[in-house]
Amino acid sequence: xxxxxxxxxxxxxxxxxxxxxxxxxxxxxxxxxxxxxxxxxxxxxxxxxxxxxxxxxxxxxxxxxxxxxxxxxxxxxxxxxxxxxxxxxxxxxxxxxxxxxxxxxxxxxxxxxxxxxxxxxxxxxxxxxxxxxxxxxxxxxxxxxxxxxxxxxxxxxxxxxxxxxxxxxxxxxxxxxxxxxxxxxxxxxxxxxxxxxxxxxxxxxxxxxxxxxxxxxxxxxxxxxxxxxxxxxxxxxxxxxxxxxxxxxxxxxxxxxxxxxxxxxxxxxxxxxxxxxxxxxxxxxxxxxxxxx
Amino acid sequence: xxxxxxxxxxxxxxxxxxxxxxxxxxxxxxxxxxxxxxxxxxxxxxxxxxxxxxxxxxxxxxxxxxxxxxxxxxxxxxxxxxxxxxxxxxxxxxxxxxxxxxxxxxxxxxxxxxxxxxxxxxxxxxxxxxxxxxxxxxxxxxxxxxxxxxxxxxxxxxxxxxxxxxxxxxxxxxxxxxxxxxxxxxxxxxxxxxxxxxxxxxxxxxxxxxxxxxxxxxxxxxxxxxxxxxxxxxxxxxxxxxxxxxxxxxxxxxxxxxxxxxxxxxxxxxxxxxxxxxxxxxxxxxxxxxxxxxxxxxxxxxxxxxxxxxxxxxxxxxxxxxxxxxxxxxx
Numbered sequence: 001x002x003x004x005x006x007x008x009x010x011x012x013x014x015x016x017x018x019x020x021x022x023x024x025x026x027x028x029x030x031x032x033x034x035x036x037x038x039x040x041x042x043x044x045x046x047x048x049x050x051x052x053x054x055x056x057x058x059x060x061x062x063x064x065x066x067x068x069x070x071x072x073x074x075x076x077x078x079x080x081x082x083x084x085x086x087x088x089x090x091x092x093x094x095x096x097x098x099x100x101x102x103x104x105x106x107x108x109x110x111x112x113x114x115x116x117x118x119x120x121x122x123x124x125x126x127x128x129x130x131x132x133x134x135x136x137x138x139x140x141x142x143x144x145x146x147x148x149x150x151x152x153x154x155x156x157x158x159x160x161x162x163x164x165x166x167x168x169x170x171x172x173x174x175x176x177x178x179x180x181x182x183x184x185x186x187x188x189x190x191x192x193x194x195x196x197x198x199x200x201x202x203x204x205x206x207x208x209x210x211x212x213x214x215x216x217x218x219x220x221x222x223x224x225x226x227x228x229x230x231x232x233x234x235x236x237x238x239x240x241x242x243x244x245x246x247x248x249x250x251x252x253x254x255x256x257x258x259x260x261x262x263x264x265x266x267x268x269x270x271x272x273x274x275x276x277x278x279x280x281x282x283x284x285x286x287x288x289x290x291x292x293x
Numbered sequence: 294x295x296x297x298x299x300x301x302x303x304x305x306x307x308x309x310x311x312x313x314x315x316x317x318x319x320x321x322x323x324x325x326x327x328x329x330x331x332x333x334x335x336x337x338x339x340x341x342x343x344x345x346x347x348x349x350x351x352x353x354x355x356x357x358x359x360x361x362x363x364x365x366x367x368x369x370x371x372x373x374x375x376x377x378x379x380x381x382x383x384x385x386x387x388x389x390x391x392x393x394x395x396x397x398x399x400x401x402x403x404x405x406x407x408x409x410x411x412x413x414x415x416x417x418x419x420x421x422x423x424x425x426x427x428x429x430x431x432x433x434x435x436x437x438x439x440x441x442x443x444x445x446x447x448x449x450x451x452x453x454x455x456x457x458x459x460x461x462x463x464x465x466x467x468x469x470x471x472x473x474x475x476x477x478x479x480x481x482x483x484x485x486x487x488x489x490x491x492x493x494x495x496x497x498x499x500x501x502x503x504x505x506x507x508x509x510x511x512x513x514x515x516x517x518x519x520x521x522x523x524x525x526x527x528x529x530x531x532x533x534x535x536x537x538x539x540x541x542x543x544x545x546x547x548x549x550x551x552x553x554x555x556x557x558x559x560x561x562x563x564x565x566x567x568x569x570x571x572x573x574x575x576x577x578x579x580x581x582x583x584x585x586x587x588x589x590x591x592x593x594x595x596x597x598x599x600x601x602x603x604x605x606x607x608x609x610x611x612x613x614x615x616x617x618x619x620x621x622x623x624x
Binding site: 071072073074075076078079082097098099100101102103105116118119120121122123124125126127128131139140141142146147149150153173175176177178179180181182185186190191192205206207208209210211212213215216218223225282283286287288289290 | 364389413436438467477481509530
């Protein structure tokens with residue numbers, strides 16, 4: 001089983017991003033996803049900078065680099081940037097919208113299907129395979145049983161060897177995307193005058209109930225889980241199901257510690273007690289996502 | 294420009310047609326549609342009656358099969374397509390790529406519409422659906438500004454439908470797991486957002502409280518109107534500020550955009566609300582029919598009547614309406 005670092009979904013200053021990826025180079029990860037997936041106004045690193053950073057890591061390490069692309073694309077300018085990223089010549093691409101699937105198909109290049117593409121069943125998986133999908137990460141709201149059913153069906157139809165399966169296993173879950181910027185709204189600004197305020201919240205803004213229960217994280221136009229998803233106790237199960245890659249989200253430097261923990265867990269499984277005030281695994285067990293099974 | 298109205302049952306469907314709808318959209322009585330609520334929707338017998346009523350009056354019927362097929366349960370979605378075709382539906386509204394593939398292969402002559410739940414927000418995504426499933430229409434999500442809709446309408450190889458009125462989904466549809474995060478059930482998987490079985494109301498010393506799966510969504514003072522606790526429309530605490538952090542309880546109303554939408558060549562305006570009463574359908578259909586007819590006759594001098602706005606506001610969440618994402622400032 002391989003381990004990946006998912007794209008960082010927050011907005012950090014350029015130096016922080018560079019520092020994070022210097023550490024990522026030295027990390028235990030086999031695969032590194034990088035790029036802006038949330039908001040096209042976030043330009044501490046531009047498309048060419050992300051590609052340059054990806055190539056630098058690819059040259060200096062033997063890690064596989066994947067360029068992650070935007071999820072909600074609304075303007076022609078965003079599509080122009082997307083095309084630039086897709087047609088980069090050497091680095092693998094993660095599609096998070098069907099526009100990227102279309103572009104990669106036109107380029108006749110294989111691609112990764114990310115969590116924001118709605119692949120809920122085998123028929124959909126087959127449509128995407130025909131387009132050139134080489135790796136699939138299921139929507140985060142789906143359960144272990146759901147995944148197992150699809151993987152078993154794929155084996156029965158002799159197509160399981162045509163794609164790798166990756167599972168989002170640790171970190172704040174990307175849950176929703178809107179036209180509205182909730183971080184700008186939290187500062188009482190319209191999106192067009194956001195002043196790039198997301199940069200002031202490297203872990204987003206917590207949105208709690210009026211009883212103080214942590215509910216969501218506001219991250220620009222994205223809404224995330226307030227608890228970090230944690231499938232550390234399920235790592236052996238993932239391996240047994242034939243999952244190829246475990247994804248650790250690049251929430252913060254914590255990701256590196258988690259990478260080591262997950263790798264160790266595979267070698268020497270131990271029962272970890274999850275912190276119900278900060279962690280969750282409900283989606284995997286088909287119950288409320290924010291709960292711990 | 295077609296007026297497309299919702300119907301959750303046969304009385305609502307008849308009222309929609311009788312009050313000026315050019316077409317009506319409905320769902321089957323199971324989790325294959327995104328308004329899977331108790332007591333709502335059409336079984337096989339009612340489905341045939343619905344088709345007859347609509348077709349006898351020269352109008353059109355669209356069947357929404359717009360949730361995502363469950364792993365191992367795909368037959369149910371295919372059967373829904375078969376049933377809709379069997380009763381003579383004019384269009385299938387589909388979100389799932391696998392279901393679209395099935396419909397396009399098995400029934401190439403039945404028009405396929407890309408559901409709003411498929412979250413198609415740009416030209417390349419539209420091309421994807423055109424190239425792979427030869428779709429006849431794309432329903433745009435409620436996340437685009439008027440400028441963005443215009444740009445798409447100018448270049449799209451497929452005719453476009455937009456949401457005109459009704460409950461405002463503020464997230465890109467089909468890409469929102471907030472409901473399953475809180476309850477385990479989402480529009481994508483069970484066809485309902487913030488399902489009623491998780492709702493609890495409680496009078497407390499601090500006011501009337503609404504909860505969803507035990508999470509406090511809102512708390513109302515005596516002089517405040519309490520609304521259904523759709524989780525994105527509650528009041529929450531962000532670093533000490535308590536406010537509608539995501540959205541207020543409000544409905545989308547685009548009456549004032551009618552001339553613009555018509556000029557862009559939008560083929561259909563959709564009214565949300567299959568879960569609403571026949572009385573709602575009647576009022577909305579009647580009002581929108583008047584507005585569309587007036588605009589068609591004389592688009593340059595079209596103005597929105599105060600009475601129309603009032604009627605629609607009275608049918609809206611929190612009795613208020615908004616242009617939503619169409620208006621850049623909302624974003």
